[in-house]
Amino acid sequence: MKVAVLGYGTVGVGVYEMLCAAEGLEAGPVLVRPGKADTAFKVTEIQAIVADPTVDAVAEVMGGVEPAFSYAMAAIEAGKHFVTSNKALVAAKGVELNRAARAKGVAFLFSAACGGAIPFLHNLARAAETDTVLSCGGILNGTTNFMLDQMQGTGKDYADALKEAQALGYAEADPTADVTGLDALRKIMLACAAAWGVLPQEGLLNEGIDSLSAADVKDFMSRGLVCRLLASGRRAEDGRISAYVEPVLVGAGDAETAVLKNFNMARYVGQNSGSIAMIGQGAGRYPTASAVLRDLSGIAQGESAMFPAGCTYGAADNSAESHAYYVRLPKSCEDRLPVSEVLAECGDSVTVLTEPMSVSCMHTLAGEIRKNGNSLFFAAIRR
Amino acid sequence: MKVAVLGYGTVGVGVYEMLCAAEGLEAGPVLVRPGKADTAFKVTEIQAIVADPTVDAVAEVMGGVEPAFSYAMAAIEAGKHFVTSNKALVAAKGVELNRAARAKGVAFLFSAACGGAIPFLHNLARAAETDTVLSCGGILNGTTNFMLDQMQGTGKDYADALKEAQALGYAEADPTADVTGLDALRKIMLACAAAWGVLPQEGLLNEGIDSLSAADVKDFMSRGLVCRLLASGRRAEDGRISAYVEPVLVGAGDAETAVLKNFNMARYVGQNSGSIAMIGQGAGRYPTASAVLRDLSGIAQGESAMFPAGCTYGAADNSAESHAYYVRLPKSCEDRLPVSEVLAECGDSVTVLTEPMSVSCMHTLAGEIRKNGNSLFFAAIRR
Known part of the structure; x- marks a missing residue:
């Protein structure tokens, strides 16, 4: 299976390298910005990929809703499988992409968009087929987990923890999406859609860690509590879905306190399976690329979707939580x-x-x- | 897909109930012991299943190598997919079953044989396709984890912890396989084969917890250490595979210490993905049945194997660890x-x-x- 890559940044380079090394997968052209096509495998026009009959699948790792969405639809319409790490794209346009891919008989997979290296959405989607998923969520943002770990472990204040995260490449120059909980919110939106076939786009709530002070940390730690930024999704018996992100104080023995540095912990509770928690690196070149490659390998085995047929947009209702x-x-x-x-x-x-x-x-x-x-x-x- | 069930004990009842409730799956006949066929869906002869052209897949949850192996081969030869929770069977005969299923073009899957509800082998096998698995292992036996948790949490001695485990149904009347580490060893054998295509049957080492005293617990806990029974598999750069089970003393902040009661924690480290750890219930009617059902649902999506083509028996070498x-x-x-x-x-x-x-x-x-x-x-x- 020949795979074209859209984007050649941190993750794109990793995907391309892994494709070159993988058995059964072949690296195709890589889409880069105009003027950046400095080697033969790089192209600057999406048409060079969409119109190439030798390309079987497209892996998008550019980020952002546009032009990623237009490129995705063009690839799907051309009969190519579509794999992405782009949570903003899937949170905004996942229903259309799921519908288009199913209509065309191609795969639409996005493991890397939630939990990085953790095979969370894949397993959640599969669990939803034969079990009833009661809830899902967890620590879905590595940047803020790293900052919380720094503030709670070393007594750093918020500004210093953010600087440290930026110096290590965990936080972007504009960290807004991470520190306000928006990034984690997008991920829990995807998990809700995989679990229940409803991608909530209204009624969502996100509180981040940008109001947390060193004095707060000192106070709640003196009470034996540890703070984690947790995403939460749940379907009530009446069918209403809650979806929100907020800081949570957990006891020192709780499993979340063992999730350190920039790691993620994604969890679902199945009626029959009970709680399944998965811990791994939520970001980074090779961890994220490994999730993209797993999806591509899954396509070769017949996997084609993470959202169920008939998945729709909907509203979250957080009034009963x-x-x-x-x-x-x-x-x-x-x-x-x-x-x-x-x-x-x-x-x-x-x-x-x-x-x-x-x-x-x-x-x-x-x-x-x-x-x-x-x-x-x-x-x-x-x- | 119509699924026959071999065995109607703790797990068999759960599988049958879940099959009756699942969409896209249908419960077929259930094989029980002679004299136990008290309702119409139960049969006492394997031929009634093997020769039934409406049965697409067989789920075996009887345990033991024979007659499970003969039944499995008969089902596979008859062109039926084969799913099992039976680690003793797969540890002893996994290479033959993998070869026969591949030759016949049917699926051979056994998620429930390692980690119970945790989708470990499935994800490990998939990771091995596109990443290099460096090591695997973890807490793979819930009975001993429960006993360790009791001994370390409440100061119980070994005999009382075992009695408590038996009273709660976590340990069998003959707990030998659990407390000596043999059960966990069989599971790490399967993980090695999924990761590296070698099912080790010689050179394996297992030390359990049956020598642990309340005085030992008191001593190492006073040093800030916590005991877990860990299985370990690793492939060295020279290709040698180590596989063993032994008690390990970990620091109080290590992730394993957050794995309480009868839970399991299965982990692999991929060269690109980094460490992926999964925590969930390692046994029990519905957790184990949920894994069987996930496998069956996976077959409907094209999943067919957990051991690679060409998987062979081999020997472990624990001299370099x-x-x-x-x-x-x-x-x-x-x-x-x-x-x-x-x-x-x-x-x-x-x-x-x-x-x-x-x-x-x-x-x-x-x-x-x-x-x-x-x-x-x-x-x-x-x-």
């Missing part, structure tokens, strides 16, 4: 929360534990309180 | 070990730390020292 929250906020705003216990006071700010309250209510209140320039950090408390 | 060991033995035997430090003395016994020494040497010495009726416990120290 509830936990107690740990919240640091201005004293003047304390009465807006259902406080069960005041944990600490420091200057104008107070740290409280709330009564169990809905995820949607907590995220909404946080947004309102911050509107006036107030500083606030919150994290769910695991029951 | 080396660690320091923690050993409790009679004082009179201390000089037979390369002792680096005496940790404790108590009556006639002494607890020592060794210099790094080969796995084969440690296991051989332990066997020799025990021949005279001496009591000895050893565990590798993770570097």
